[in-house]
Amino acid sequence: MTAVYCFSGSGHSRAVAEYFAKRLNVDILNIGEKPVAQKMICRTAIVVFPVYCQNIPEPVKSFLPCLKAEYIVFIATYGKMWHGNVLWEAAKAACGKVIAGAYIPIGHTYLRGNAEFPKEGLSAIIERIEAPRLAVIPKSSKNIFADFFPAWRSRLSVKITRNKDCNECGLCAERCPMQAIHSGKIKCNCIRCLRCVNLCPRAALEFKLRPILKKYLSKNREESLKVYL
Ligand SMILES: Cc1cc2nc3c(=O)[nH]c(=O)nc-3n(C[C@H](O)[C@H](O)[C@H](O)COP(=O)(O)O)c2cc1C
Structure with a gap:
């Protein structure tokens, strides 16, 4: 049996997970939400997650050691x-079970980009699931500062504020993947995934980028889909 696991802050990785779930006719299990715990054994697991500060997001890092599957596909x-x-770091954590991997370019959360993504090339992953064989995931470059306090960097460069429309319904606290919201206040373990901002039914949460991040996001960009088999 194949299972699609997904962590998604602003819904982009979720759109990719939906693509695979639809093609394989299976449900999506949300990483960081409780029902996943009972369903963590499957033959092939497709794990879809976003890249945050050139790293694997914290909820995914803590999920990976609990994942029991014969074969794994990582989609970032x-x-x-x-x-x-x-992908290389996730494959290392999965100890030689990876049969495919892909880096999928998609809209940036902080630029309010959309969830459109290139699909050509993804059929090869479905075929690999049907006839599994171990994949080679190459090591790629990483910014030398990427491992130093990624959560702090997001925190300093993205400010989340609450406006007068908040009616304290508590949905943001309930759905925060880091349990970082208490009594309307954002704690220091917040990873700035913006799930709270995106799900608030009253648009009572807003975010602002600091000039340094705005400048960084206006740089040249890398847009290619990379599939590894
Ligand atoms: C905290 C944070 C850090 C990010 N860091 C990077 C990055 O290092 N490189 C990049 O290309 N995109 C980065 N992004 C953009 C996301 O990887 C991208 O928009 C992703 O599809 C978001 O997926 P999600 O909506 O499922 O959370 C970052 C987004 C967030 C929220």
Whole structure:
């Protein structure tokens, strides 16, 4: 049996997970939400997640050691800046079970980019699931500062504020993948995934980018889909 696992802050990785779930006719299990715990054994697991600060997001890092599958496919979505080395790092954590991997360029959360992504080339991954064989995931470059306090960097460069429309319904706290919202306040373990901003039914949460991040996001970009088999 194949299972699609997904972590998604602003819904982009979710759109990619939906593509695979639809093609394989299976449901999506959300990483960081409780029902996943009972369903973590499958033959092939497709794990879809975003690149955050050229790293694997914290909820995915803590999920990987619990994943029991004979074969694993890792799909990393990235906002056309740079994907770092996350597939290689995920494959290392999965100890030789990886049969395919892909870096998928998609809209950047902080630029409010859309969830359109290139699909040509992804059929090869479906075929590989049907006839599994171990893949070679090459090591790619990573910014030398990427491992130093990624959560702090996001925190300093993205400010989230609450406006007068908040009615304290608590949905943001309930759905935060880091349990970082308490009594309307954002704690220091927030990874700035913006799930809270995107799901608020009253648009009561807003975010602002600091000039340094704005400048960084206006740089030249990397836009290619890379599939490894
Ligand atoms: C905290 C954070 C850090 C990010 N870091 C990177 C990055 O290093 N390189 C990049 O290309 N995109 C980066 N992005 C953009 C996301 O990888 C991209 O928009 C992704 O598809 C978001 O997926 P999601 O909506 O499922 O969370 C970052 C986004 C966030 C929220």
